[in-house]
Amino acid sequence: MNKSEIGLNAGKVWQLLSDYAKWSYGALKRKSGLKDKELGAAIGWLAREDKIVLSQEEDELYISLGVNVYIG
Structure with a gap:
């Protein structure tokens, strides 16, 4: 595994999380x-x-997209 693969996998996870739901680790792994x-x-x-x-x-880890708001 290299940085490029990790980045691609992060993109897959990002796409799954883009529904703004809270996903369990197990559900993310399966999907x-x-x-x-x-x-x-x-x-x-x-x-x-x-x-x-x-x-x-x-006993479960949940992951969801964070909401970042920057006011400049």
Whole structure:
């Protein structure tokens, strides 16, 4: 796995999250077809860019798009 692949996988995850719903890690994994390592790297990429919100509810991790509003 290299940066290019991680970026492409982040794009797949971004597309799935574009419905603005809160997705469980398991649902994202099933729908994206990515392996744990690939999905984890993609989520990390999006988190580092401050594009997503992560929340833990009981034993499940949920991911959704973050809303960034910049007033310049």
